[in-house]
Amino acid sequence: MKPRFRFAADAALEPKRVRLTPDPIDTYDDRQGFDPLFIDPAMAVPLPRLAATVARDVATHTWRGRKTHVLDYTHFSVAVSKSRRLPIYSACNIDGAQAIDVPRTNIWKYDPRIDQKYQILKEVYGDQKAGFFSRGHMTRRQDPNWGGKKTARQADADTFHATNAAPQVQGFNGGLWNEVEDYVLANTQRDRMRISVFTGPVFRADDPVVHGIKIPRQFWKIVAFVHDESGALAAIAYLCSQARAVADLEPTFVFGEFQDQQRPIGAIQALTGLTFGDLAQRDVLAGADIEFAVALKDVRDIMLV
Helix, strand or coil: CCCCCCCCECCCCCHHHEECCCCCHHHHCCCCCCCCCCCCCCCCCCCCEECHHHHCCECCEEECCEEECCEECCCEEEEEECCCCCEEEEEEEEEHHHECCCCCCCCEECCCCCCHHHCCCCCCECCHHHCCEEEEECCCCCCCCECCHHHHHHHHHHCCEHHHEEEECHHHHHCHHHHHHHHHHHHHHHCCCEEEEEEEEECCCCCCEECCEECCCEEEEEEEEECCCCCCEEEEEEEEECHHHHHHHCCCCCCCCCCCEECCHHHHHHHHCEECCCHHHHECCCCCCCCCCEECCCHHHCCCC
16 A cells, blocks of 8 residues: 545635534434444454543434444444544545545534534634634545445535534645545555545643634544555554644644654554554554654655555
8 A cells, every 4th residue: 555545624614504403313324334344354443442531421322222422424433522522533434446526515514413512513613814713524525435426425415514523724734634635545546445544633631722612733543454465454543733733823822842643553542542452453553662653744754564
């Protein structure tokens, strides 16, 4: 797998692009969500397990008669933090052989399956010149858009839920975050690959508060794929920072230095309270100390072996 993958923030959206009335809850009955066996039935890549502190903070709902924290959409699933009102993670299956280009919908909405008080649709989003943020897709818009045209259109629309967004400075999506996502998707489509991608914010106690919302300074991504040479399941992990971009937006905040890095999955686990099971041993940086980091200036710095 050669470098090419998109961590993107959406452009600021006008009010007409936000729907405050959610769809009927029964319209979600057909959502299958993230498939752990998607890459290969012999290579399970399950959703991350939640540490006890994270599990106490996750929003839950009842689906098919059981209580769950997993919100299933078309080809991806999300878990939401009650205290931060943002996704804890978003997990997506991408099929490069069936990718379909879908026109952008841009209609953001609430998910009716969890309380709206755990979702941010308006408060901190708006014109960056006025000190607001863009809605940054966690599972990005293009990634789940595969299969038949109807399915791909539904997948695209599903990515525009408040549960799949986090505040990002618009300039953040023009740097490595954007390049890494382009890198992932382009490789997948070129090689007609199946991959699974996990994305989310890092929640820190000292994250800055803007318009009453704590703004994550860092975002992470883990990509699981079958290695070209070995034929074995492999994984790579990234940690990208918008700290400098937030400081440029609001100069009164000083966050210190945060670099864009490739990190061991163990480091992501330590930062998030999520556990990715055997995937940590499949990491190309498996065995490295969790403090180990490869500074990334562009995608050519990514270590794949």
